[in-house]
Amino acid sequence: MEPTDHLFRRESGRMVAAITRIFGIHNLSLAEDVVQDAFCRALEVWPFRGVPENPSAWLMATAKNRALDVLRRARTARTFAPEVGRLLKSEAALAPLVDELFAANAIKDGLLRMMFSCCHPLLPEEAQVALILHILCGFSVSETAAAFVTTHAAMEKRITRAKKALAKSKRLFDVSAGVEFSSRLPAVHRALYLLFNEGYHGASAETAVRVDLCREAMRLTALLIEHPLGAISTTYALAALMCLDAARLPARVDTSGNLSSLFDQNRSQWDQELINEGLKFLQLSTSAPEITEYHVEAAIASVHARAPRAGETDWNTIVSLYDTLTTLRSSPVVALNRAIAIGQNQGPEQGLEEIRSIPNPNRLTAYPFYWAALGEFELQLARYDVAREHFATAVALARNPMERGFFKRRVAATQIPNPV
């Protein structure tokens, strides 16, 4: 990755967070304007003067100056952040205050405050995740809509509503208050988990978009780990699960651009560095007795990561981990994955049996991988016609061309009677 890759996106979140601390959450859009201004400035100047040595510092300094301008011009007419309101009254205190909030540590702190603020309990989860992506990761409304495979209009509505709710909350979340921090933390975990999953399992056809989402979720999780109150067992478990899953990303699409299943992936392409990091985090996550779904999912990912070949996977352990996961958070998708693991462990008949016994499969039947799982087991049992039908259903339900291509190849696999 180039050092300047996605520089603007990243800086956008940092600058908006820093300025909002001064302007106040109710002036979020004003903060966003200041940041947009800084980018415009770069666009005007950099082509002629060249990209500055430290582009990120240049942008920060520009945004800082713009923010000061706004404060000087409007501090009598507008109310800014209640936390700093008093200081804004004195011209002498203004510049030092702004300097202080733009210091490296304060910016990190600002990002955390914004992240916790976005996870406001009054906001639905999908709005929290959209806000994080939009505000902290610098995705425009259109880009956020594309990442979540929804329309621009729907996303605009969701984000506008969420911003209004945020503005009403009056204050940015205070990350220095221990009790509040700990009670909001699970919602933040959940939002980052959903953001990561959107990248990992989401419907977007763009590999780059999906990798971006995973990377952003990991970056924000790392930020949590750096905070003394954030570095708890569950955060480590979440980080472990992200690292271990993300390690497989390079192998998910093969050299011809085709989706490759966990069973067929070239495991030498797995990112060993991320695996090691994930295992380290997993180790750290055992520091507390509590077990969350993130602990279990990380443990499942670690079993896959440790298997040099798909055939050497410890399915026994995976099945029992899915049993635990079911007690923590039962969902049709968890049940499906558990059934697939049982099928790997005890044979296709048993796998089919398990899939058929999933209660309330209604939601699953719209999920193409449900039909693909049925198809795989039928294929293993050499019932080619049934398998073909299942894969054809998966083709019809595929959410993007890459999935469609994948299921089509599975349909084709049923044409050659070549029992495994």
Add this chain to the structure above:
Amino acid sequence: MSEFTYLFRGRNTSGSPEEMQRHLEKWVAWMKDLGASGHIKEQGHPLEGTGKVVRGAQKIINDGPYAEAKDVVGGYMVIEARDLAHAAEISKGCPILDVGGSVEVRPVQKLNM
């Protein structure tokens, strides 16, 4: 070789951070190409969007230029090219054209003695 001035009109003020960055990268790459192929005579300057306009014998000073965004000169540079057609051809690579802007290509007058 003759000298020509490029007047860049219009500015890109909307777009997501990612789009702005991509646009900027195109500018940087284009400028680099121009430089590498020896076309840049003077790098020129970006201009502020605001200013004053002084008019007439009365020398009345107004805030300005207050043109439409697409008409505001955002910067200039001086390049070298074989002739006007060549200078215009080279300007086709300018990223400002992607965002509704324009490049005005003007030959620099030479004193022929």
